[in-house]
Amino acid sequence: MDKGRFRKLNRYHVIFLVHQSMAGAAVLSLPHALSPVGYNQWWVVLLMGVIAQVTLLPIYWLCIRYPDDDLFAIHRKLLGTWLGQLLNIVLISYLIVSVSAVLMSYVRLVQSVTLPNRSIELPLFALYIVLIYVVLGGIKSIARFSILAFFFVAWTAYYLQWGFFKGTLSHLFPMFGVSYKNILLALDNGYVNMLGYELLLFYFPYIVHQRKTLTDATIGLWSLMLFYWAISFVSVVYFSEWQLEHLTYPILNLFKAVELTFIERIENIGIALWSFLVIATVAVYTWAAKKGVDSLFLGNRTWHLYLVAIVSYALVILPLPTQFKDSLFYEWGADAGYLVILWPIILLVIHYIRKPKGRSI
Amino acid sequence: MFWQWWRKATQLTHQASDEDIIYPEVKGTVTRESIEEALRDSDDALIKELTSNGEKVVLVYLRSMVKKEILQETVFDPLDRRGDQHPLAVLRLAEPVADDQLPKVLHMITSGRTILLFMERNLILSVDTFSTNQRNVTAPESESTVLGPQDGFTESLDTNLGLIRMRIHSPHLKVKQLFMGTETRNSLVVVYMENLANPENVQRVIQRLKNIEFSGNYGLAVIQQMIEDKPYSPFPQFGLTTRPDNAVAALLDARILIMAEGSPEVSICPATFFEMFASPEDYYNRWWTASLLRFVRFGGLFVTTLLTSAYVAVLTYHPEMLPPQLLTILAESRGKVPFPPVIEVIIIEMVIEILREAGARMPTKIGQTIGIVGGIVIGTAVVEAGLASNIVIVLVSVTALLSFLPPNYLMSNAVRLVRYYFILAAGLLGVYGQMLVLAFLFAHLLNLTSLGSPYMTPVVPRRWTDMANSIIRAPMLFQVARMGMSRARKYLSRPLDEE
Numbered sequence: 057m058d059k060g061r062f063r064k065l066n067r068y069h070v071i072f073l074v075h076q077s078m079a080g081a082a083v084l085s086l087p088h089a090l091s092p093v094g095y096n097q098w099w100v101v102l103l104m105g106v107i108a109q110v111t112l113l114p115i116y117w118l119c120i121r122y123p124d125d126d127l128f129a130i131h132r133k134l135l136g137t138w139l140g141q142l143l144n145i146v147l148i149s150y151l152i153v154s155v156s157a158v159l160m161s162y163v164r165l166v167q168s169v170t171l172p173n174r175s176i177e178l179p180l181f182a183l184y185i186v187l188i189y190v191v192l193g194g195i196k197s198i199a200r201f202s203i204l205a206f207f208f209v210a211w212t213a214y215y216l217q218w219g220f221f222k223g224t225l226s227h228l229f230p231m232f233g234v235s236y237k238n239i240l241l242a243l244d245n246g247y248v249n250m251l252g253y254e255l256l257l258f259y260f261p262y263i264v265h266q267r268k269t270l271t272d273a274t275i276g277l278w279s280l281m282l283f284y285w286a287i288s289f290v291s292v293v294y295f296s297e298w299q300l301e302h303l304t305y306p307i308l309n310l311f312k313a314v315e316l317t318f319i320e321r322i323e324n325i326g327i328a329l330w331s332f333l334v335i336a337t338v339a340v341y342t343w344a345a346k347k348g349v350d351s352l353f354l355g356n357r358t359w360h361l362y363l364v365a366i367v368s369y370a371l372v373i374l375p376l377p378t379q380f381k382d383s384l385f386y387e388w389g390a391d392a393g394y395l396v397i398l399w400p401i402i403l404l405v406i407h408y409i410r411k412p413k414g415r416s417i
Numbered sequence: 418m419f420w421q422w423w424r425k426a427t428q429l430t431h432q433a434s435d436e437d438i439i440y441p442e443v444k445g446t447v448t449r450e451s452i453e454e455a456l457r458d459s460d461d462a463l464i465k466e467l468t469s470n471g472e473k474v475v476l477v478y479l480r481s482m483v484k485k486e487i488l489q490e491t492v493f494d495p496l497d498r499r500g501d502q503h504p505l506a507v508l509r510l511a512e513p514v515a516d517d518q519l520p521k522v523l524h525m526i527t528s529g530r531t532i533l534l535f536m537e538r539n540l541i542l543s544v545d546t547f548s549t550n551q552r553n554v555t556a557p558e559s560e561s562t563v564l565g566p567q568d569g570f571t572e573s574l575d576t577n578l579g580l581i582r583m584r585i586h587s588p589h590l591k592v593k594q595l596f597m598g599t600e601t602r603n604s605l606v607v608v609y610m611e612n613l614a615n616p617e618n619v620q621r622v623i624q625r626l627k628n629i630e631f632s633g634n635y636g637l638a639v640i641q642q643m644i645e646d647k648p649y650s651p652f653p654q655f656g657l658t659t660r661p662d663n664a665v666a667a668l669l670d671a672r673i674l675i676m677a678e679g680s681p682e683v684s685i686c687p688a689t690f691f692e693m694f695a696s697p698e699d700y701y702n703r704w705w706t707a708s709l710l711r712f713v714r715f716g717g718l719f720v721t722t723l724l725t726s727a728y729v730a731v732l733t734y735h736p737e738m739l740p741p742q743l744l745t746i747l748a749e750s751r752g753k754v755p756f757p758p759v760i761e762v763i764i765i766e767m768v769i770e771i772l773r774e775a776g777a778r779m780p781t782k783i784g785q786t787i788g789i790v791g792g793i794v795i796g797t798a799v800v801e802a803g804l805a806s807n808i809v810i811v812l813v814s815v816t817a818l819l820s821f822l823p824p825n826y827l828m829s830n831a832v833r834l835v836r837y838y839f840i841l842a843a844g845l846l847g848v849y850g851q852m853l854v855l856a857f858l859f860a861h862l863l864n865l866t867s868l869g870s871p872y873m874t875p876v877v878p879r880r881w882t883d884m885a886n887s888i889i890r891a892p893m894l895f896q897v898a899r900m901g902m903s904r905a906r907k908y909l910s911r912p913l914d915e916e
Contacts, residue, residue: 130820166849171734179846181855200863200873205856283457328852335856 063264069199074276076202078252080337081162087291087306089245092238095315098289105281118400119260127257128351150392151345157385198339205332218313223293251393258344474533482529484548511542557659564701574678580661586738601633613671615904637680652782653827654867656685671905687867693828708889717819724837732758734847753803759844765813
């Protein structure tokens with residue numbers, strides 16, 4: 057785990073961290089989430105990219121003013137110890153809920169597709185073991201894992217070609233015939249896929265070339281947008297509007313379109329491979345949550361990580377009402393994420409109002 | 418309770434210096450009596466008295482380490498023909514020793530030197546007479562190649578150093594000697610190119626070697642395990658070779674070698690994961706063939722870990738993944754087998770492991786018989802009896818063959834061990850389990866370091882130039898830089914520009 061606060065993330069690490077912390081399990085249902093705009097979703101995706109780019113700016117501005125502090129420390133500095141710690145607790149619970157949300161939706165999918173006769177506990181437990189091991193190595197280990205996961209999974213984009221050639225290109229037209237209300241609805245549903253770049257607020261103190269972070273994060277963001285765009289483009293071509301609206305995991309059906317002579321039902325492998333992406337995503341959240349517990353107790357202890365893991369595991373496993381879980385993970389979790397993304401703007405305002413003494417920036 | 422005991426047991430009691438380690442418990446001046454006292458009950462120790470030019474000389478040596486002819490040539494003949502000259506004038510190779518250094522003198526005797534005590538002059542001389550029977554330089558068995566030099570390291574440290582010096586005639590080649598082992602007190606050397614190797618790395622190796630405290634070594638691979646970065650990992654983090662050309666290539670790439678008395682192996686540090694799959698023959702081959710072979714070795718790693726476990730996963734959880742024809746073949750082949758796939762595979766894997774181990778420990782002639790009996794007789798009988806299917810035998814044999822591809826023996830063992838995790842995970846959770854173990858394996862490999870440098874370079878690279886010599890072996894034209902892993906003082910290995 058990270059002993060001492062060394063600057064250790066180089067520019068590649070930042071690019072892939074941004075890229076991989078966004079690509080989680082939610083991508084599997086991206087075309088479904090954007091279905092309110094129907095066939096127009098292939099350009100609405102790019103709109104999400106633009107929004108992310110714009111909201112990235114205040115995050116970067118806040119970070120660059122506090123180069124040695126993560127969001128938890130910034131809270132304490134700007135809002136005072138009591139209010140800051142209180143907010144940190146809320147923030148930690150957001151991070152933990154995000155971890156649970158991603159893992160639950162992924163493991164449920166694994167269960168329904170590849171392991172229909174198994175209960176959810178063991179697959180989830182195995183996933184947590186790997187997750188804890190990756191996080192134990194510290195942020196640099198997570199970044200390295202992200203790089204590897206990217207190259208390990210990115211080649212599956214090749215499989216999109218089957219969907220593209222089997223589909224109908226005329227689905228792309230007419231363009232732009234969609235109401236603003238539907239666009240907003242689609243953005244609200246689909247923007248969950250963009251959550252992840254706000255984690256920059258937590259690992260920023262570990263970056264070596266902090267001034268170049270904005271460029272690196274932008275590269276990471278738009279390289280991911282390229283994948284999102286390809287997925288939604290092929291989905292538009294391949295599926296009918298009814299399918300987009302009613303298939304929960306359209307990516308799986310895209311996998312089903314793949315025809316190889318020696319193997320069938322390629323989605324089994326696809327789903328299993330996705331675990332790399334999921335682990336890379338969740339590892340950053342878990343790491344950030346662990347850092348939060350550290351800052352709460354003012355000490356770097358390994359058991360803080362186990363605490364985070366146990367709480368998030370329990371959130372998934374505990375026999376809470378399904379409705380409550382779903383609204384906690386998918387509605388409140390997403391809304392909290394949107395809030396965290398916008399939060400730096402408010403912090404920046406507070407920063408300028410009570411400008412700490414002796415600070416030149 | 419246990420942890421307290423463990424901490425106490427593993428605590429370093431003191432930092433031993435080079436001089437300290439040579440018999441720190443023996444004190445005193447060098448006299449005939451003190452030597453006799455120290456060597457009592459060692460019946461191969463000879464203490465002889467002779468006169469040379471009317472002077473009384475006491476001679477001490479170990480019969481087991483000194484040949485009579487050598488003794489005659491280097492000591493007796495010069496002393497007989499000496500006339501009234503000073504002993505040092507005739508014993509050209511002798512070194513005088515101060516008379517208060519009893520520990521040093523004892524160490525000299527036990528390492529095969531002869532001590533001469535000139536009683537009337539108060540002069541003590543030591544002559545190098547070490548001469549025991551040694552193996553000749555032969556071709557290394559564990560890393561044989563078709564092309565290239567056919568000499569291998571032996572158990573003699575001096576011979577091994579000579580084999581390296583024979584290839585590098587440079588004063589920059591430094592050899593730092595250390596004495597290791599509280600009981601054995603034998604020597605161990607750290608070899609490096611002073612103008613290339615990273616001084617921090619050299620310091621780190623020497624420091625780690627000095628920090629270990631143990632009674633003695635009987636093979637360098639043991640010492641290597643004591644100074645590796647992550648001792649609990651199944652993967653070797655330092656290279657181990659028995660070939661001088663391999664060692665020289667490592668030196669030129671700014672690595673550091675550790676060599677020990679009595680070990681035909683040489684440790685290379687730091688080392689990367691990919692180097693474990695490279696053989697020196699890659700450089701003697703054309704680059705196309707070399708790249709292909711490297712790719713096969715490395716791809717073999719994935720196949721050997723994933724093939725049998727995929728069989729288990731697919732048959733247990735996802736039979737629908739197979740095309741109907743293939744599934745029919747599998748179903749027919751497995752018709753009589755009473756076990757679930759995971760048990761079936763583990764049994765056959767274990768049988769192969771047992772055959773390999775039995776074959777390796779037997780004399781060559783019996784070993785071949787074991788191979789035939791095990792491979793053909795038992796294999797056929799098992800299938801006919803319906804204990805395993807044909808296909809499992811085929812898959813397991815292929816994975817067994819592939820696991821022997823890495824030229825590094827330790828790595829090939831590690832790969833075979835890792836395979837069992839994959840099989841068990843596939844039995845528990847199917848393809849998903851396999852991928853989780855793979856993710857864990859990658860995370861583990863990414864966490865490993867060798868002397869502080871990341872083990873998985875160049876996948877997570879330090880430099881892009883490393884790519885020219887990793888999974889592929891690029892043409893020599895493109896191999897212009899040293900590996901980033903070794904953090905060399907000179908980045909380029911060819912004078913392309915003024916650095």
